Amino acid sequence: MLLNAADYREKARRRLPRGLFEYIDRGTEDEQALTRLRGSLDAVTLRPSVLSGHASRYIGTTLFGRGLPTPLVVAPTALAGLVAHDGELKLARAAAALGIPFCVSTQSVTTIEVIRRAAPDAALWFQLYVWRDRALTADLLKRVRASDCECLVVTADTQMSPNREYNQRNGFGIPFKPIVRNVADMAVHPGWLLGVMLRYVLAGGVPTYGHYPPEFRSAITRASVADAVRLRTDLSWDDVKRLRDEWPGKLIVKGVLSVEDAKLADGVGADGIVVSAHGGRNLDCLPSPASCLPAIAEAVGDSMVVLADSGVRRGTDALKYLAMGAQGVMLGRLPLWGLAAGGEEGARAILSMMLREIDTAMGFLGVENIAALRNPARWSVEAVN
Template structure:
């Protein structure tokens, strides 16, 4: 895609394509958005020390995660309502990730069901992200559906017990339900590419978008107010619930939203296979620590007993390498694939993923290392300014 040379270029293209409410829902943080600033500063403060004369002429990003080999230590993160960014956007993300050779994690709150995504992307390596509903029987049935579609890793989000305070969403009328007002209607009209290429296609085909995974009896259009009590997110999750999920889920179990060493150790105790050290992209609580400040201690404490992944704040391939150097085994990308999807559909999502890989490749050449584990073996070392 010409002239889209970095993630900032994709972000600007996405901003022009998407209505303001949808763009800011993806792009912004919470409250005063100091967490966004902290995330960027924390990654910028890390330098990687190169080794010279190492005799390598190519880099190998092959990675084994949870017993599966993949092309790179990247995962397309679960993002709610990604299908609003592009028509059938979740399926497009799955196909893009499949061609790159990495997993894609399907959100409980996706527009398209996991069954439809599997049909549209039969070769994709699918993970499934879970928000636990208050009705546990309905939650268990949802997991049965995900497992039947070949999702072999359940990513349980545990850092969102309540809705975050995002004042810009209220001003923009963006939420569930959508609350259209004159300014937002004008804004949509000023984005005809999205209006006719995304929203109108849903209206002509499937009707007004909704959360695809919600049971038929509780599924409502995103413009309607009622979310039944049974499928509201459970705010009272505790470690007993993790035991329950471990018992009923047949695949790998990863707990997303861990920042404390004590919580990582409890994840080991209940039989989890992995954790995602995550600040939810700065979107939930504005005073959280940055993941880079938590990963080393967690890695030391669990000592290889579970897989450590990370996310939040990635803008460059070097950001990925910094997380890996600190002890993460793979990095989830959230906003970037969505910006690619908005900028150029399926091809744009694939292009931005490959751009990140090229940046990683260039940086590793300068660091004098040809494989990801070498970032942690002394030839490439992390320093703090």
């Protein structure tokens, strides 16, 4: 029975090749950021208003001028298309069925155009990794605009390639290399091998980053193209300002952890920020989002939309971020575990489970809506047992 996020994670672990599962699941270096951000969420408590007399709760909210039935957003996750065949299409449809926006990663397997065609009614956002070649990045943005994406999420915390030593050990990487370790890993996960990898191969080739130039896949031209689409190490606020001028929709900066940077984002005209530690996947000495969020929300919450992510595994985790000042919460690994465990239906089921958990906890807390949660008197931090 799949009753909570841990159940889905365990099913995902059994179904996916080890290299792919670890790529999704783990952190970076000694995984202290990952442990810390989970610990910081566990330490937050929420105080109820008893006997509040509310018979029902409304968990809808407004983000960037759009009324939404929930405060959740599916975070951008690279290579979701490897977790299930057409994984990004499945995530888009699962999220759309619940009115949840889906943020497509620059590093998705399936392109934004194909995702849009498969989910015409979805609220699609797009996450941008700025490539070294500005002209290629500009072309990508044109495609995103033509695909009717509401929000552009510029990731600000991935200017270096993280030290994920386990990926070196297990051989996972893109472009996919059929080395002995990978082949053996796939062979002991036949469900994934036949249901995901083989279906891609039969349809035309080994899956890779769909938005990258076609030459990226070819061994011959790869070196030069790989350089053009390497993530910029020198990304600056001037780049965000330039993107602000170019992008007509909402602009969000993802990966902000200080009041100073939040104010800079506000200053260049961003519409929102994501207070995020990238799920503990990039820099191992980062503070936890829960420890940074209240001051950031206090400083810029009136002028920008503040979202938060990292470590959400329960409805109550999302409520904690909302109580501490976030207006919306992104989920990264959680929908991927649902997708791995049960495809589109699994992704929808895990998101529905989160919504049920949110509703139950709001009932216990005696809050009628999300706005009633956002109150400094509602939360505190206690030592974890």
